Amino acid sequence: MPSPYRAIFSAPGSREFSAAGFFGRMPLSMMGIGVVTMISQLTGRYGLAGALSATLAMSAAVCGPQVSRLVDRYGQRRVLRPVTLVAVAAVAGLLICAQQGAPEWTLFVFSVGAGCVPSVGSMVRSRWAEIYRRSGRDLHTAYAWESIVDEVCFIFGPIISIGLSTAWFPEAGPLIAAAFLLVGVFWLTAQRATEPVPHPKSQHTGGSALRSRGLQVLVATFVATGAIFGGVDVVTVAFAEERGHKAAASLVLAVYALGSCLAGAVFGLLHLKGNPGTRWLVGVCAMAVSMIPLQLAGNLPLLAVALFVAGLAIAPTMVTTMALVEAHVPRTKLTEGMTWTSTGLAVGVALGSSAAGWVVDAAGAKAGYAVPAVAGALAAAVAFLGYRRLAGPAATGGRGQDDRHLRTDDDEHVA
Numbered sequence: 070m071p072s073p074y075r076a077i078f079s080a081p082g083s084r085e086f087s088a089a090g091f092f093g094r095m096p097l098s099m100m101g102i103g104v105v106t107m108i109s110q111l112t113g114r115y116g117l118a119g120a121l122s123a124t125l126a127m128s129a130a131v132c133g134p135q136v137s138r139l140v141d142r143y144g145q146r147r148v149l150r151p152v153t154l155v156a157v158a159a160v161a162g163l164l165i166c167a168q169q170g171a172p173e174w175t176l177f178v179f180s181v182g183a184g185c186v187p188s189v190g191s192m193v194r195s196r197w198a199e200i201y202r203r204s205g206r207d208l209h210t211a212y213a214w215e216s217i218v219d220e221v222c223f224i225f226g227p228i229i230s231i232g233l234s235t236a237w238f239p240e241a242g243p244l245i246a247a248a249f250l251l252v253g254v255f256w257l258t259a260q261r262a263t264e265p266v267p268h269p270k271s272q273h274t275g276g277s278a279l280r281s282r283g284l285q286v287l288v289a290t291f292v293a294t295g296a297i298f299g300g301v302d303v304v305t306v307a308f309a310e311e312r313g314h315k316a317a318a319s320l321v322l323a324v325y326a327l328g329s330c331l332a333g334a335v336f337g338l339l340h341l342k343g344n345p346g347t348r349w350l351v352g353v354c355a356m357a358v359s360m361i362p363l364q365l366a367g368n369l370p371l372l373a374v375a376l377f378v379a380g381l382a383i384a385p386t387m388v389t390t391m392a393l394v395e396a397h398v399p400r401t402k403l404t405e406g407m408t409w410t411s412t413g414l415a416v417g418v419a420l421g422s423s424a425a426g427w428v429v430d431a432a433g434a435k436a437g438y439a440v441p442a443v444a445g446a447l448a449a450a451v452a453f454l455g456y457r458r459l460a461g462p463a464a465t466g467g468r469g470q471d472d473r474h475l476r477t478d479d480d481e482h483v484a
Contacts, residue, residue, distance in 0.1 A: 073210045073338055080200045082263040086193060091218050093189035093253025096246040098226025101125055102302050103242025106234040111167060119303050119426020121180050126419035128184025130412040136187050137408035141401060144267040146258040149187045153254040159183040160247040164240040189253060191407035194391060198403055199265045206340060212391045213337025216384040220333060223326035231319035283397030284406055286455030287390055288413035290353060293451060295417020296444035300425040304437035307429040309369060317369055324373045328380025336385040345389050346459035352386030353452040357445030363438040393459055
């Protein structure tokens with residue numbers, strides 16, 4: 070592990086909560102694609118599969134920020150454990166109904182409950198922010214590390230989920246995802262020493278974190294970005310199935326995540342000068358352009374290469390996004406602010422997976438790649454229109470008085 074990454078783990082308890090966060094985030098990459106694989110195997114209907122995956126994502130989008138707002142106020146342990154138990158129970162209901170061939174409306178009901186999962190990534194990043202809020206360099210590295218963990222989840226998650234559902238039984242992927250969630254959340258919340266101290270209710274003024282104009286731009290752009298991810302997931306499974314290698318979809322999607330993982334690892338070692346808003350805009354545009362070659366891929370090896378290149382823009386953009394959230398959201402609402410970006414992605418995944426499912430059913434998998442291409446163009450357009458809100462100084466920084474210490478620390482490192 071390069072020295073900057075080794076250095077951030079000198080903080081007591083950091084290895085443990087980051088490891089717990091890894092397990093808790095595995096369902097992020099497993100549940101949606103697992104449901105798509107399960108339903109497509111049981112019914113052969115990608116439209117229904119995409120709609121259920123979209124329902125999961127939309128439920129997470131609605132519930133996630135509310136859960137995180139409660140976490141900021143009452144603490145992670147008191148909130149996350151009961152919410153997780155509700156989500157796991159709903160997953161069990163969904164799997165039973167799918168296996169028994171229950172009416173479709175029951176699948177949607179349980180999908181709503183299964184989507185009520187906490188944003189574990191935001192919980193872990195808020196712990197890093199609490200530890201390194203006075204050190205911009207270390208916090209940048211910590212955020213880069215968590216982006217690497219995210220991508221490792223997306224490398225192995227689809228392989229596990231699709232692989233088990235195709236080789237074992239259709240419900241295996243979502244079942245293992247629920248188990249990962251349960252283990253990860255309970256392990257994370259058992260670590261009290263690194264849990265951020267809840268802020269008193271008197272400090273929670275001004276309403277939701279989403280009132281920040283900068284955060285609004287990030288969330289709106291991430292809706293379109295999420296549609297890229299949702300579309301790519303669903304269409305890639307269908308693309309692989311059309312060519313007689315459905316199980317290979319997990320490997321192709323793993324290559325997509327691998328590109329992001331490698332880019333994130335390198336990005337975490339860099340300490341770039343200049344405006345982070347500009348870097349963010351370039352990253353969003355790069356993701357948009359990278360969707361164009363997917364239209365030309367005629368086989369799985371070419372598709373894997375195109376997705377690897379596309380993945381190179383993801384992690385650096387996500388790392389920069391977390392830094393911008395911290396700069397534009399008050400510390401008392403940091404977990405909620407980070408979750409809103411995840412919410413934007415979840416809404417986008419819902420829209421993208423649903424649209425892609427219907428396009429695949431109507432016109433085939435090759436045509437389905439038009440969905441992430443259109444989503445990428447929309448993401449770039451929204452990013453350009455909102456760039457001014459991010460380029461200038463935030464009206465209220467995420468660190469408050471700590472901003473002065475952070476700037477001093479960064480200046481010493483780059484001098």
